[in-house]
Amino acid sequence: MFARLSIAVSALIIAAISSASAETVTLTAYSGIFQEHYTKAVIEPFMKKYPDITVQFYGMPNSAQMLGTLRAQKSSPQIDVAILDVSVAKAGTDEGLFDKVDESVSANVKDLYPNAHAEGVAGVGVTFDNLVIIYNTDQVKAAPTSWDALWDKQYEGKVIIQAAPDIQGTTFTIISNKLAGGGDYKTDVSAGIAKIGELAPGVQTWDPKPDVYAPIANGQAALGIGWNARAQIYSETSGGKLGVALPEEGSGFQINTINLVKNAPAGDAAKKFIDYALSPEAQAAFTSEMFYAPTNSKTVIAQDALKRTAADDMDKMIDIDWLAVAKVRDGITEQWRRRIIPLSR
Amino acid sequence: MTTATFDMPVGAQKPSSTAGIAVALLLPIALVNAIGFILPVFNLARMSFNEALPGGGIAEAFTAANWTGLLQDSFYIELILNSIMVSLGITFATLLASYPIALYLHRASGAWRTFLTVLVISPLLTSAVVRTYGWIALLAEQGPVANVIAAMGFQPPRMMFNTTGVVIGLTEILMPYMILSLMAGFGRLDPKVEEAARTLGATPFRTFWRVILPLTLPGIALGCLLCFVLAISSFITLKLMGGGRVFLLATEIYDQAIVTLNWPLAATLSMLVLIIFGAALAVYSRVLRMIEG
Numbered sequence: 001m002f003a004r005l006s007i008a009v010s011a012l013i014i015a016a017i018s019s020a021s022a023e024t025v026t027l028t029a030y031s032g033i034f035q036e037h038y039t040k041a042v043i044e045p046f047m048k049k050y051p052d053i054t055v056q057f058y059g060m061p062n063s064a065q066m067l068g069t070l071r072a073q074k075s076s077p078q079i080d081v082a083i084l085d086v087s088v089a090k091a092g093t094d095e096g097l098f099d100k101v102d103e104s105v106s107a108n109v110k111d112l113y114p115n116a117h118a119e120g121v122a123g124v125g126v127t128f129d130n131l132v133i134i135y136n137t138d139q140v141k142a143a144p145t146s147w148d149a150l151w152d153k154q155y156e157g158k159v160i161i162q163a164a165p166d167i168q169g170t171t172f173t174i175i176s177n178k179l180a181g182g183g184d185y186k187t188d189v190s191a192g193i194a195k196i197g198e199l200a201p202g203v204q205t206w207d208p209k210p211d212v213y214a215p216i217a218n219g220q221a222a223l224g225i226g227w228n229a230r231a232q233i234y235s236e237t238s239g240g241k242l243g244v245a246l247p248e249e250g251s252g253f254q255i256n257t258i259n260l261v262k263n264a265p266a267g268d269a270a271k272k273f274i275d276y277a278l279s280p281e282a283q284a285a286f287t288s289e290m291f292y293a294p295t296n297s298k299t300v301i302a303q304d305a306l307k308r309t310a311a312d313d314m315d316k317m318i319d320i321d322w323l324a325v326a327k328v329r330d331g332i333t334e335q336w337r338r339r340i341i342p343l344s345r
Numbered sequence: 346m347t348t349a350t351f352d353m354p355v356g357a358q359k360p361s362s363t364a365g366i367a368v369a370l371l372l373p374i375a376l377v378n379a380i381g382f383i384l385p386v387f388n389l390a391r392m393s394f395n396e397a398l399p400g401g402g403i404a405e406a407f408t409a410a411n412w413t414g415l416l417q418d419s420f421y422i423e424l425i426l427n428s429i430m431v432s433l434g435i436t437f438a439t440l441l442a443s444y445p446i447a448l449y450l451h452r453a454s455g456a457w458r459t460f461l462t463v464l465v466i467s468p469l470l471t472s473a474v475v476r477t478y479g480w481i482a483l484l485a486e487q488g489p490v491a492n493v494i495a496a497m498g499f500q501p502p503r504m505m506f507n508t509t510g511v512v513i514g515l516t517e518i519l520m521p522y523m524i525l526s527l528m529a530g531f532g533r534l535d536p537k538v539e540e541a542a543r544t545l546g547a548t549p550f551r552t553f554w555r556v557i558l559p560l561t562l563p564g565i566a567l568g569c570l571l572c573f574v575l576a577i578s579s580f581i582t583l584k585l586m587g588g589g590r591v592f593l594l595a596t597e598i599y600d601q602a603i604v605t606l607n608w609p610l611a612a613t614l615s616m617l618v619l620i621i622f623g624a625a626l627a628v629y630s631r632v633l634r635m636i637e638g
Contacts, residue, residue, distance in 0.1 A: 064606050163589050165600060206590060207588055209584070220485070330399065
């Protein structure tokens with residue numbers, strides 16, 4: 001017993017010493033399949049390229065939790081780099097949690113698409129994703145080509161939508177507003193709200209668990225909305241039970257930004273990691289691995305992977321200004337609760 | 346619980362030294378409570394007076410805007426009333442379902458009683474998440490319950506992703522707590538009293554209504570308090586079975602804290618739950634005094 005304990009203790013001490021001698025960058029981003037694929041496509045090649053830097057992935061389920069953790073650690077940060085949603089990154093920037101990521105941090109910053117820069121956000125875009133229709137291939141025989149499929153009476157009671165305040169619901173509001181012929185989403189989304197209200201009675205759940213993908217894959221629901229990258233992965237892991245369709249009317253983007261934590265303990269190693277994450281090499285690897293569209297314009301991607309992102313349909317995308325949306329988001333959520341969800345009771 | 350008095354062994358009553366020991370014994374838990382509970386509650390109270398910026402930022406401030414906004418908003422007033430009503434409904438349903446079981450357990454004896462008690466407690470060994478998923482499978486659209494109702498020739502109602510599902514799930518999950526509290530409060534129920542009532546000519550119903558029920562009221566009060574508090578603060582079952590349609594305090598706090606990042610509002614709602622707890626406790630002690638009367 002004692003022998004075993006002392007072996008364990010010495011192993012811990014050795015581990016502690018060796019990690020102290022090499023530099024460690026602690027990255028926080030989404031846990032689950034994002035962590036799995038990001039580690040494989042970006043972190044492992046990075047550590048191969050820079051053998052004296054270790055990257056630790058500290059996964060958290062959502063951006064809000066990352067922000068909460070960063071807030072709590074403000075006086076002595078334990079995290080060096082954070083990948084989170086652009087609107088949450090704005091809140092973090094406003095609270096002084098991040099240092100600016102510019103060309104002094106990474107030369108790749110100048111090659112990023114204009115959408116990857118958001119005014120008043122310290123970090124820059126590292127992945128683009130877009131909203132898609134997801135469907136159960138047993139119940140929906142032909143791939144939907146239009147968002148209108150969700151309103152099809154045939155699937156009543158079989159539609160699942162993640163409601164606002166989740167950004168899936170918010171993005172869906174903006175798309176529906178466009179479909180309904182509404183005006184500028186920054187000032188008025190009432191046309192979109194009314195359109196979703198027509199859909200409401202046929203919605204099975206506004207809060208699918210554990211996420212929107214599982215109930216579709218296992219047939220509990222027939223149709224729903226989800227993010228392209230995750231949906232592409234689940235369409236593979238579900239053996240084709242989950243189908244993904246980018247409707248012809250286009251869609252809206254979600255942007256994940258990479259941020260440098262102020263007073264990050266890793267210092268230059270953290271900047272090296274950000275530089276690598278934004279490089280065409282890492283961007284291409286992650287796109288082929290998980291089908292997030294790249295933010296670096298110099299990225300060269302294989303045609304088959306590119307087809308599974310929205311990169312070819314850029315002209316159809318609604319350019320969503322997430323920082324403007326952040327200001328009206330409470331209002332949108334309020335309308336969901338008062339004018340949409342009560343219609344489904 | 347109510348009549349539990351702690352009898353000190355006579356030899357140990359040396360007031361000065363026992364006071365010292367009592368302080369020494371209480372200090373660790375007092376410290377843990379101060380750091381782990383009192384301090385966070387004060388933080389929460391402070392947070393509820395901060396100002397929420399659009400987009401999730403927080404500005405240090407001292408404003409009552411969160412409180413006044415909350416109490417003037419019809420959505421939140423409905424949400425608060427709804428939370429209280431649904432929790433009361435769950436408490437009542439739990440009481441109805443648990444009372445006969447507790448009474449039977451109270452009367453059982455020996456190994457049979459031990460076996461049954463273990464059976465009652467055993468659900469607590471499984472996490473509420475697992476049990477909720479069990480209910481989801483049972484109550485689903487094509488699930489066993491719906492099939493039985495359909496086989497009897499009725500149109501099965503929607504039992505999932507609405508208040509019905511939440512009430513059914515939580516009632517089952519809270520039953521062990523209710524049964525244990527009821528049994529703890531059944532101490533005054535002496536079989537001889539029941540026998541006396543019956544020999545004196547009371548019908549079984551009359552015996553129950555005039556003798557058994559009044560004697561078990563302390564247990565009922567305790568069980569109801571516990572289940573109400575657990576129901577109004579329960580989160581997982583509500584989140585999994587509510588389908589985003591059932592807006593109650595616990596899920597709203599989650600949404601505000603985790604999704605919209607409005608920590609000041611989330612803190613205000615949390616303080617409100619604490620106030621409701623306080624009110625429930627006050628009602629409980631009031632009821633208890635009436636029973637003891």
